[in-house]
Amino acid sequence: MTSTSPSLSSDATRLVTPAMLVLWLVLATVPLWISRVGLYPYLGIEILIWSLYALAFNLVLGTAGLPSFGHGAYFGIGAYAFGLCQFNVAANLWVCLVAAFAVAGLAGALVALFISHRRGIYYAFMTIAFGQIFWTLAIKSHGITGGEDGLLKIARLPADFGVVTFDLADNVAFYYFVLVVFALAVVAMWRLTHSPYGRVVAAIKQSETRAAHLGYHVWLYKASIFTLSAAISGLAGGLFAMAQLAAFPDVMSLHQSGYVVMMTLVGGGLVSFWGPVVGVFVFLIARDVIGALTNAWMLYFGLLFIAIVLFRPEGIAGAVTAAFQKHSLIRRQGNSAMRLLFGAERWR
Amino acid sequence: MFDLLPHLLNGLTLGLLFALIALGFMLIVGLMEQINLAHGSLFALGAYLAMQLMGSRPPFPAELAKAWIALPLGWRYAATLVIAPIAVGIVGMAIEFCMRRTYGKDPLYGLLLTFGAAMVIEETIRLIWGTRDYVLQVPQAVSGGFLFGDLIWSTYRFYAAGIAAAIIGVVWLVIEKTSFGATVKAGAHDSEIVRALGINLTRLRLLVFVLGTMLAAIAGIIVAPIWGIRPHMGVDAVIPAFLVIVLGGVGSFWGAVVAGLLVGLCVGLSGAYASEWSLLSMYILLVAVVTVRARGLWGKKSVLEA
Amino acid sequence: MALIEAAGIHVRFGDRVVLESIDLAVPEGEFHGLMGPNGAGKTTFFNVLTGRVKPGRGSIRLGGKDVTGFSPHRIAAHGVARSFQIMTLFDEFSARENVTVGLPAFRARGFDMRHAAANDSGFAESAMAVLATVGLADKAAVRARDLPYGDRRALEIAVALAQSPRVLCLDEPTSGLGSDGVQRLAALVGRLKGKLTIVAIEHDMEFLFALADRISVIHWGQVVARGTPHELQQNEWVRRSNLGRFA
Numbered sequence: 035m036t037s038t039s040p041s042l043s044s045d046a047t048r049l050v051t052p053a054m055l056v057l058w059l060v061l062a063t064v065p066l067w068i069s070r071v072g073l074y075p076y077l078g079i080e081i082l083i084w085s086l087y088a089l090a091f092n093l094v095l096g097t098a099g100l101p102s103f104g105h106g107a108y109f110g111i112g113a114y115a116f117g118l119c120q121f122n123v124a125a126n127l128w129v130c131l132v133a134a135f136a137v138a139g140l141a142g143a144l145v146a147l148f149i150s151h152r153r154g155i156y157y158a159f160m161t162i163a164f165g166q167i168f169w170t171l172a173i174k175s176h177g178i179t180g181g182e183d184g185l186l187k188i189a190r191l192p193a194d195f196g197v198v199t200f201d202l203a204d205n206v207a208f209y210y211f212v213l214v215v216f217a218l219a220v221v222a223m224w225r226l227t228h229s230p231y232g233r234v235v236a237a238i239k240q241s242e243t244r245a246a247h248l249g250y251h252v253w254l255y256k257a258s259i260f261t262l263s264a265a266i267s268g269l270a271g272g273l274f275a276m277a278q279l280a281a282f283p284d285v286m287s288l289h290q291s292g293y294v295v296m297m298t299l300v301g302g303g304l305v306s307f308w309g310p311v312v313g314v315f316v317f318l319i320a321r322d323v324i325g326a327l328t329n330a331w332m333l334y335f336g337l338l339f340i341a342i343v344l345f346r347p348e349g350i351a352g353a354v355t356a357a358f359q360k361h362s363l364i365r366r367q368g369n370s371a372m373r374l375l376f377g378a379e380r381w382r
Numbered sequence: 383m384f385d386l387l388p389h390l391l392n393g394l395t396l397g398l399l400f401a402l403i404a405l406g407f408m409l410i411v412g413l414m415e416q417i418n419l420a421h422g423s424l425f426a427l428g429a430y431l432a433m434q435l436m437g438s439r440p441p442f443p444a445e446l447a448k449a450w451i452a453l454p455l456g457w458r459y460a461a462t463l464v465i466a467p468i469a470v471g472i473v474g475m476a477i478e479f480c481m482r483r484t485y486g487k488d489p490l491y492g493l494l495l496t497f498g499a500a501m502v503i504e505e506t507i508r509l510i511w512g513t514r515d516y517v518l519q520v521p522q523a524v525s526g527g528f529l530f531g532d533l534i535w536s537t538y539r540f541y542a543a544g545i546a547a548a549i550i551g552v553v554w555l556v557i558e559k560t561s562f563g564a565t566v567k568a569g570a571h572d573s574e575i576v577r578a579l580g581i582n583l584t585r586l587r588l589l590v591f592v593l594g595t596m597l598a599a600i601a602g603i604i605v606a607p608i609w610g611i612r613p614h615m616g617v618d619a620v621i622p623a624f625l626v627i628v629l630g631g632v633g634s635f636w637g638a639v640v641a642g643l644l645v646g647l648c649v650g651l652s653g654a655y656a657s658e659w660s661l662l663s664m665y666i667l668l669v670a671v672v673t674v675r676a677r678g679l680w681g682k683k684s685v686l687e688a
Numbered sequence: 689m690a691l692i693e694a695a696g697i698h699v700r701f702g703d704r705v706v707l708e709s710i711d712l713a714v715p716e717g718e719f720h721g722l723m724g725p726n727g728a729g730k731t732t733f734f735n736v737l738t739g740r741v742k743p744g745r746g747s748i749r750l751g752g753k754d755v756t757g758f759s760p761h762r763i764a765a766h767g768v769a770r771s772f773q774i775m776t777l778f779d780e781f782s783a784r785e786n787v788t789v790g791l792p793a794f795r796a797r798g799f800d801m802r803h804a805a806a807n808d809s810g811f812a813e814s815a816m817a818v819l820a821t822v823g824l825a826d827k828a829a830v831r832a833r834d835l836p837y838g839d840r841r842a843l844e845i846a847v848a849l850a851q852s853p854r855v856l857c858l859d860e861p862t863s864g865l866g867s868d869g870v871q872r873l874a875a876l877v878g879r880l881k882g883k884l885t886i887v888a889i890e891h892d893m894e895f896l897f898a899l900a901d902r903i904s905v906i907h908w909g910q911v912v913a914r915g916t917p918h919e920l921q922q923n924e925w926v927r928r929s930n931l932g933r934f935a
Contacts (some may be wrong), residue, residue, distance in 0.1 A: 047804040101490045103419075148672055155417055155489045156632060160672075162417075163628050166621045167665040174662060230794055231801045237789045240778040247738060248851060249764035249795050258799075288617060292419070292497045299494060330509055336501030343495045344483050 046228045049221060053308070058217050065206045073322065075205040076277070081318050082212045083273045084297070086219055088310030090266035091294050092303040096310075097227050098259045099239030101158040104165020105294055108264035110172060110286035112138040112271025114179055117188040117281045127191040127202075131215075131272050138268020139261055141168065146257035146264075153242065165291055172283040184282035188275050202276070212273055219266060224307065226262075235259050293317070300342055302351025309351040316350065388533060389654040390647070395543035397646020399605055401639045402546035404623040405553055406597030408638045411627060413566050413590050415489065419496040420477060421598050421623065422616030423503035424470050428599025429518065429606035429615060430511055431466040436519045456521040467599040473503070474595025478588050485587075500616075508613055516611040518603070525607075542604050549600060550639060557635065566590055625668050630679050637680030690749075691716040691885050692768075692855055697736055697746035699729070699909075706732045708909035709746070712887075714855075719877070719886045721900035723893070728906045730889045731773065734857055737887070738770045739763035751854070765795075769853035771844045773860040773889070777832040783843055784828040787815040790850030815850065822846040822876060838869040845876070856880070858888040862895055870895060897921075 045051045064078045087109055094102045115137035119130040149160040172179045179185050190202040193211055202208040226232050235255050238245045246252050275281045284290060301313025317335075324331040346353050407421045418424075434440065436458060440447050450458065477499045484491035524541040527534045557563035565581050601619070609615060626645055630637030645664045653660035671679060690713035699707040707729045714720045722730050735741040737748060739760040747756045750766050758766075769790075778786050788794055788811050797803075805811065819825050822842040827835060832843060841861065848856055861877075862870045870892065877899055880886065890896045896903060897917040905913040905926060913923050920926050 046806045049804075095490075101493065103493065148669075155411070155415055155493070158417060158490070158493055159411075159624065159628055159632065163624050163668065166624060167668075170621070170661055170665065174659065225804065226801050228804045228806065229801045230797045230803070230805045231799055233785070233789065233805045234798045237778045237781065240780055241776050243740075244772070244776040244778065244847070245789070246760040247740075247764050247770055248790050248847070249761050249792070250798060251761050255798075288419075288620075292501075295494065296497070330505055332501055333505035333509065336498050336505060339501065340480060340495060340498035343491055343498060344480055347487070347491055 049225060051224065054217070054220060054224070057308075057311075058213070061213055061216075062210075065209055073319075075209055077318065077322060079205065079209050079212055079277050081314055082209070082216045083270050083277060084294075084314045084318060085311045086216050086273070087267050087270035088294055088298050088301075088303070088314050089220065089223055089307075090263050090270060092298050092307075092310045093223065093227070093263040093266070094260055095295065095298055096303040096307075097232060097239065098235045098256065100256065100260065101154070101295075102161040102260070102263075103158045103295060104161040104163075104168075104288070104291050105263075105267055106286045106288075106291035107165040107168035108138040108142055108267040109271040109274065109290075109294075110281070110283065111141050111168060112268025113275035113278075113281035113285065114172065114185060114271075115268065116272035116275040117185045118178070120188060120191065125189070125191060127193050130191065131269060134272025134275075135265050135269045138271060139265030141268075142264020143257070143261040146260040150253050150257040150260065162288065162291075165286065166288065169283060169286040169288075172286055179281070179283065182283060184280045185275075186280045188279050188281060190276045190279070208276065212277075215269070215273065219269070223266070227307065231255075296339055299347070300339065300349055302349030302353070302355075304352070305348050305355065306351035309349055312350050386651070386654070388535075389650050392539075392653070393647035393650020394643065395539045395646070396650050397643035398543045398546040398550070399601070399608075399642075400622045400626050400646050401550060401642025402604065403598075403601045403619050404626040404638050404642055405550060406594035406601065407620075407623050408627050408630075408632075408635070409553070409597065410591060410594040411632055412634070414587055416481065416492040416591075417489075417496065418477075418591075418594065419493060419620075420500040420503060421496075421594075422620030423500040423507070424474065424595050424598040424616075425602040425605075425619050426507060426611075426613070426616035427473065427503055428466050428470045428602030429611050430507055430516070431469055431599070432462045432603040432606065433516050433518045433611050435462040435466060455519070456523065459519075459521050463600065463603060466603055467596040470599035471592045471596040474592045475588065477595070478591040481591070482584070482587075504613065504616065513613050518606040518611060520607050538607055542608065545604055546601075549597070553597070554635060562589075622664065625664055628678055629668050629671055631677050634678070634680035637678060641679060690714055691751055692737070692887070693749040694733075694737065695747050695749075697733065697743045697748070699732055699736060699741060699743050706909055707736070707743070710906070710909070710911055712904060712911070714885055714887060716854075716885055717882050718901045719881050719888070719899055721896040721903040722887065722889045722906055723891065723896060723903060724906035724912075729909045730906050731859060733906065734770065734859055734887075734889060737763075737857060738768055764851065767851075767854035768857065769848035769851040769855070770857040771848045771859055771861060773863055775840055775844050777840060777843060777847065779833040780831065782829050782831055783819060783824055783835065783839075783846075784812070784815045786832055786843055786847050787818045787850045788812075790818075790847045791815065792852060818846050818850045821849060821879075823872065838865060838872075841865055841869065841873070842876075845873075849880075853884065855885045855887065858886065858890075860889050860891060862890060862892045874899060 045053075061082070065075055068075055068078055091102070091105050094100045094105070112134035116130045116134040119133035123129065123133065145161070145164045148164070149157055152160060173182055175181070190208060193200040193202055200207060200211065202211050227236070234245070234250055238250065238252055238255055242252050271285070274285070297313035297317045298310040299313065300316060301311065302309030303313065320335060321331060324334060328334070342349065348356070403425065407418060410416055410418045410421075438451070440450050442450055453461075477496065480499075481492055481495055484495055520538060524538050527536050529535075557566065565579070565586060568579070602615070605619065606615070609618065622645060626638055626641045629645065630639070630641030645667065648663045648667050649660045652663035692712070692714045694710060694712040697707050697710040698705075710729075710733055712720070722733070724730055732741060736743050739755075739758050739762065742757050747754060749755065750763075750768065753766070755763055755766060778789065781789070788805070791811060791814050793814065794805075794811055816825060816828060819828050822845055824839060824842055824846060827839060832840065835843060841864070845858065845861060848858075861873055865873060874895055877886070881899065888896070888900070900917060902914065902916055903920055904911045905920070913920060913925050915923065
């Protein structure tokens with residue numbers, strides 16, 4: 035099928051797309067009804083933070099095509115950095131969030147030094163090994179991180195804007211704060227993926243050889259996108275520390291690192307910008323809903339995941355896009371809606 | 383100097399065990415270019431199955447179970463060493479059947495598939511055996527300890543190291559000295575060649591994968607009496623395995639063995655001085671080696687990174 | 689002075705010598721053909737020229753500057769572009785985006801993260817101009833993977849042209865093309881000839897003898913014959929080998 039790119043000329047050039055506006059509006063109403071459908075506001079916070087994390091992760095997996103399997107490390111480092119900054123440097127929200135971003139970015143840059151000349155399975159291997167190093171460090175450094183007990187008593191610092199200060203202790207207030215950070219980060223990442231830089235990274239994903247012979251310093255691009263992704267993951271981790279009022283090493287484990295890959299893939303992060311968000315929604319809501327029915331929910335989710343890898347590797351967003359493309363009637367009427375929802379033609 | 387000897391020996395046995403754990407993993411990575419993230423779970427599954435077989439309620443029909451329990455412990459142990467890996471090998475076979483769909487696609491899919499398999503296996507273990515710790519019974523002959531030079535030595539550790547060395551030797555012989563090994567190695571470097579030689583690549587991959595999973599199970603059974611049987615054992619085991627392979631150079635047999643020994647010695651010796659940080663020492667070793675030699679100790683330029 | 693100058697290039701992989709010693713000097717504006725049997729080391733020589741393979745001995749000079757051992761991206765930045773025998777395109781990108789990524793102006797902004805690439809009409813215009821040169825203007829929006837074979841070959845060259853290179857290295861550009869495609873390609877190369885320096889590996893003798901200013905025959909890792917097409921036709925070695933069948 036030949037494909038033209040109508041969306042590329044419209045959405046790709048926008049700073050804020052219609053899809054973003056719709057998403058934010060819907061998300062803004064969540065605290066109004068989430069308790070009524072049997073869920074709870076904290077779940078909303080969790081979904082937003084993991085969405086941010088998964089989007090950041092997808093910069094590496096989807097945009098750059100680099101299989102990182104140890105990303106939990108940077109999420110966790112962000113959480114610890116937030117807590118430690120609060121205890122030891124300054125109990126200021128902005129300083130601590132910047133610390134979460136910067137420290138995780140620094141750790142990412144350090145790892146990027148060692149892995150950016152690699153590709154494919156070998157890349158995955160190295161990311162796993164380094165992820166495990168950070169995880170073990172977190173568990174073993176009792177004096178600093180609190181070991182397996184976690185770093186406790188992290189406070190939700192108030193958001194001080196000079197003229198006004200918001201108290202974030204309440205879950206609903208904190209939800210809206212996270213939503214604002216999420217929205218800003220989404221704008222930044224959307225623009226990043228459509229900037230010349232983002233396009234070069236996407237080109238490197240398709241052919242490192244060609245990109246190098248076109249004069250691009252492939253290593254530098256791979257290292258920088260990994261660092262950026264680690265830094266934004268760290269920011270998400272900082273928010274997670276606020277949400278949990280603590281930082282635990284378990285988010286850094288191989289399993290949790292695997293979950294973010296899973297969410298991203300299940301949602302369709304390989305074909306759509308919004309795939310990771312879709313995946314996080316499905317994963318976390320399934321966890322709560324199926325988890326309430328059976329305590330073996332990971333078993334079913336694992337089986338479902340295997341099925342998706344085998345039969346629908348392009349994930350939910352990919353499957354929806356394909357369905358729309360198959361039925362031309364729906365396509366004609368649903369095309370704009372589809373683009374609105376998934377921005378599916380981003381790659382063309 | 384004599385003070386160090388126990389730590390040195392401890393490190394060597396540990397190293398052999400690390401190498402044993404990494405062995406099946408390394409076969410699959412080196413020869414099939416697939417990372418089997420389920421390796422740790424299969425390792426644990428082997429240990430749990432062995433524990434069940436050696437325990438008072440073996441998973442057999444009543445008649446058979448009675449006869450089984452009547453056997454001397456040593457015989458049961460020997461039989462378990464064969465039966466449990468075969469059972470795990472069947473699970474491995476199922477994973478490979480699924481994995482076939484991912485060959486030739488992005489290597490990420492194989493990785494994710496085995497991650498899903500790991501989730502399923504771990505959850506199954508949790509559902510059947512719960513989260514409590516178990517102990518694997520071993521025959522009298524290899525348990526207990528003996529006195530040597532004023533120190534008590536654990537018999538089992540020596541037995542485990544011996545078995546590990548023997549299995550490593552057998553695998554080496556199979557790879558280097560048999561025609562099966564030769565085709566496997568050819569397939570690792572160029573699947574075209576294997577096809578051109580008229581070898582059934584599908585069967586070859588299945589064999590290698592099943593062999594890898596069976597080795598995981600054997601490692602689980604051997605290690606279980608030392609580290610105990612608990613849900614986390616798979617993860618604990620697979621981390622050193624990862625390091626050993628990166629350190630030794632992906633796809634290098636002796637690289638993995640030497641790296642295993644190095645890591646073991648490193649952990650054992652540092653354990654003598656700062657036990658809390660003994661695990662960290664292997665990471666420092668890894669970073670040091672990777673800084674100097676990007677491909678690990680014996681790594682050759684591999685197809686994996688082409 | 690020659691624009692591109694390779695002297696005594698020697699390459700070995702393990703104990704296999706691939707290039708014994710190759711000398712090549714191509715003056716500015718020349719179309720220089722490389723031919724020789726498969727496995728003679730032509731592509732390896734290209735890989736040395738473009739920085740993919742570091743030679744064991746010998747040196748590469750570009751406009752007098754020693755660039756031996758430079759990595760591919762630095763060689764490219766010095767104005768050497770190449771096409772690949774095995775097509776190496778950005779398959780998920782449209783034809784226009786493939787070319788856009790090749791533009792030096794785009795490369796200069798490679799770390800720009802703040803602006804939308806699609807917002808820049810300058811890129812679009814330059815890219816369309818390059819596509820027009822190879823006759824792909826009307827297929828600018830088609831994904832590379834969806835293009836027919838001949839168009840992909842053309843795009844392969846367009847991406848290299850987008851770099852506005854001083855030296856264009858073409859690795860078997862006619863490979864897999866029908867006679868129609870070869871004619872179109874010959875017309876394109878004819879137009880480029882003289883405007884930029886071209887080094888081309890080619891098996892299609894008719895194509896090469898019709899267009900090249902000079903030709904080097906590479907065999908056993910060495911240059912065994914060199915000269916204008918006319919001189920080569922007189923060359924005893926070439927006449928005896930089957931390469932002389934066009935003589």
